[in-house]
Amino acid sequence: MEINRRTVIRGAAAVAAFGMAEGAAGTAFAGTSSSAGSSGTTSAYSLEFDPTAWSYDATNDVYYQLGKMYVTDPAATDYENLSVYVPGAYLTATANSDGTTYTAKVNPKGTVGAHSGRTAPIVIPVNTPGYAAQKPATSYSYSSVSKYLEAGHIYVWPGLRGRDSSTGTRSDAAPWGVTDLKAAVRFLRYNRSVLPGSTDDIVLFGMSGGGAQDTLAGASGDSPLYEPYLRTIGAAMQDSTGRTLSDAVAGVMAWCPITSLHEANLSYEWNMGQFASTGTRAPGTWTGAYSTDLAKAWPKYLNRLGLRDEQGRLLTLTESDSGTYLAGSYYDHLIEVITTSLNDFLADTTFPYTVTTQGGPPGSGQTGTSTTYETVDDYIAYLNTDSTWVTYDSTTNTATVSGLKGFVTSQKNASKPVGAFDGYSRGQTENSVFATGLDAPAHFAPLTRDVIKANEAAYATYSGWNSDYGSAAYDSDFAKKDSVGKDMAWRADAYNPLYFLSPAFAGYRRSRVARHWRIRTGIAQGDTASTTEINLLLALRNYGIRDVDFATVWAQGHTMAERTGDSTTNFISWVESITKK
Numbered sequence: 001m002e003i004n005r006r007t008v009i010r011g012a013a014a015v016a017a018f019g020m021a022e023g024a025a026g027t028a029f030a031g032t033s034s035s036a037g038s039s040g041t042t043s044a045y046s047l048e049f050d051p052t053a054w055s056y057d058a059t060n061d062v063y064y065q066l067g068k069m070y071v072t073d074p075a076a077t078d079y080e081n082l083s084v085y086v087p088g089a090y091l092t093a094t095a096n097s098d099g100t101t102y103t104a105k106v107n108p109k110g111t112v113g114a115h116s117g118r119t120a121p122i123v124i125p126v127n128t129p130g131y132a133a134q135k136p137a138t139s140y141s142y143s144s145v146s147k148y149l150e151a152g153h154i155y156v157w158p159g160l161r162g163r164d165s166s167t168g169t170r171s172d173a174a175p176w177g178v179t180d181l182k183a184a185v186r187f188l189r190y191n192r193s194v195l196p197g198s199t200d201d202i203v204l205f206g207m208s209g210g211g212a213q214d215t216l217a218g219a220s221g222d223s224p225l226y227e228p229y230l231r232t233i234g235a236a237m238q239d240s241t242g243r244t245l246s247d248a249v250a251g252v253m254a255w256c257p258i259t260s261l262h263e264a265n266l267s268y269e270w271n272m273g274q275f276a277s278t279g280t281r282a283p284g285t286w287t288g289a290y291s292t293d294l295a296k297a298w299p300k301y302l303n304r305l306g307l308r309d310e311q312g313r314l315l316t317l318t319e320s321d322s323g324t325y326l327a328g329s330y331y332d333h334l335i336e337v338i339t340t341s342l343n344d345f346l347a348d349t350t351f352p353y354t355v356t357t358q359g360g361p362p363g364s365g366q367t368g369t370s371t372t373y374e375t376v377d378d379y380i381a382y383l384n385t386d387s388t389w390v391t392y393d394s395t396t397n398t399a400t401v402s403g404l405k406g407f408v409t410s411q412k413n414a415s416k417p418v419g420a421f422d423g424y425s426r427g428q429t430e431n432s433v434f435a436t437g438l439d440a441p442a443h444f445a446p447l448t449r450d451v452i453k454a455n456e457a458a459y460a461t462y463s464g465w466n467s468d469y470g471s472a473a474y475d476s477d478f479a480k481k482d483s484v485g486k487d488m489a490w491r492a493d494a495y496n497p498l499y500f501l502s503p504a505f506a507g508y509r510r511s512r513v514a515r516h517w518r519i520r521t522g523i524a525q526g527d528t529a530s531t532t533e534i535n536l537l538l539a540l541r542n543y544g545i546r547d548v549d550f551a552t553v554w555a556q557g558h559t560m561a562e563r564t565g566d567s568t569t570n571f572i573s574w575v576e577s578i579t580k581k
Helices: 146-150 176-190 209-219 224-232 264-271 286-305 329-348 376-383 404-411 429-433 446-459 471-479 488-494 497-501 530-543 567-580
Strands: 055-057 062-069 081-087 091-095 102-106 122-126 154-158 202-207 251-255 353-356 370-373 390-393 398-401 516-522 547-553
Touching: 081 146, 122 176, 122 209, 146 154, 146 567, 154 176, 176 202, 176 209, 176 224, 202 209, 202 567, 209 251, 209 497, 224 488, 251 567, 264 286, 264 446, 264 530, 286 446, 286 530, 329 398, 329 404, 329 530, 329 547, 370 376, 376 390, 446 471, 471 488, 497 530, 516 530, 516 567, 530 547
Parallel strands: 122 154, 122 202, 202 251, 251 516, 516 547
Antiparallel strands: 055 062, 062 081, 081 154, 091 102, 353 370, 390 398
C-alpha cells in the first residue's frame, strides 16, 4: 500500500486500514540480526553487544557499559552510541584477566523489587529540549541513574542527533532525532539474548522537545516513513532468520510535548494570539492581520479531524458573536479541561498559597515577585483581576470557568511572536528542526503557507512586509530534498503524531502505537497551545488506546509538571503500574 506523502487532511473513508494497530500486551519482538551496513557491505561497527566488556560499580552493585555504537554506519559517532546501566542482580559475572572488566550473562532469576533479570522494564530518557541533540554519556555517574536502578529498571541512555548536531555529510535535522531513538530501540531487541530486561516493556520519557520526540516514537512504531532513514545509518532491521525487527515501544511519558508542529502556528493564534494586541499582534501591522488569519484558519483544520470525547460526542468549533470561533462542542470541551485543572489545584492546595511571577530574561535585571493569598477567595479574586471569568462555590470547594479569554488573559499569555513555530523569516527554533543544510533553516508547515498565500496581497499593503515572507519561499523549501532524497512533506509527516493517530491523515493505522501513555503539562505555559496536548489525548483515545493518564496542571508552566510529588518518583511509580498490567 502506497502512502500519500503530502501532508493533507483526508476523509476517514478515503484512508485504507493497514491492519496493524497498537501492540498487544503480549507482543514479542525479534531480537538478533546481521551487522551489515546499509550498503550491504560489512561495517567497521558491529551491532553485537559485547558481554565480556562490562564495568562494575561494586559500591552500588551496578554493571554498565558506555559508548556502544548502536548502528553500523553512523553519521555522527560522537552521538550515535549508547550506555546501559543494569542492577547487579540481573547479571552473573566473572572478572576478566585485565582486572577491570567483567564477562556477564543474564541471571533471569535475579530480582530487584517486583522485577527480575527477565522481566525488568527498560527506561530511555529523551532529553532534547527544542529538538536539540541528546549527548551520550561519556563517564559513569551512579547518582544520575540511581533512582531508576533502585526501582529495578534498566536504564539505557542513547545519544541522539538534533537540530544542533548537524554533520558535514548529513546536515538536515528532522527526522534524525527520532530515527536515532528508533535505532537504539532496535539495537536492544537485536541484542535481547545477551541483555537483561524485557524488550516488550521499553518506556520512553522526556519533556518539551524530548516529550515531543518520545511522543513521535511512541506513535510511529515501525512506520514505513522511517525505514529509509534507518537503513541509511545501518540500524538493525532483521534478525538472523530474516524476521523484521520492531522499533515500537510499550510506554511514553511526555511532559509538555511541543508537537503537532504542522498546525501549531494556527492553534497558537486561536488559543492565545487572538486575545493579545501588542508586539507582533498590534493592530495596523501585517503581523496583526496575519495573527487573525491564522486564528480563523485553525477551526477549519480542527473540524476536519473528527475528534470525539469519551462519550462519543463529535468535537467541533462554530462561529461566535465575539472572538474567533469561540463556540461549539470543542470549545466547551476545552473549557471543561481548564475547569478540571483549576479544581484539581483547589483540591491539592493548602492555603495560604504563594504565587511567584517569572522575572525578565537573563541579564535584564528584572526579578520575579511573590504574592501570598491567604484564602481561596483571595486567590479567586486574583484570577478575576481583569475580568470575572471564574466563579467559586465554597461549600464544595469547586470553581467554574466561564470562558477562554479570561483564562488566557490571566494565566496563559502568548509569549511567542506571530508565526510561533514556522516563522515568516525562518527565525523560530522549529525552522532549524527542519533545516535542509548546515545553517539553513526551512519552512515546513503547509497550513501556514496556505494562509500566507491567501492573504499576501493584503499583507503587502502594510509597512514591514517583505516579499521574502511570501508563499514562494515556502514552496521553495517544500521542494528541497534531504540527504535521503525525501521532501519536506515526508519529513513533516514523520514529525506529526496525528499523522499516525488520526484517520484524517494517510498514515493512520500504518504504525504500531504504544499502549501506555502518561501526559503531563503546565496549563499556564506560553510555549504551545493547550490544544496541542488535548488533541493528542483525544486522538490516542479515539485510536483505541485505553491507558492514557492525562493531566494539565494548574499554575505550572513549561516544566515537568505534576499535580503532587516529584516527576521522577511519579514516573517510576507509573512504570511500576503499567508493567504490572
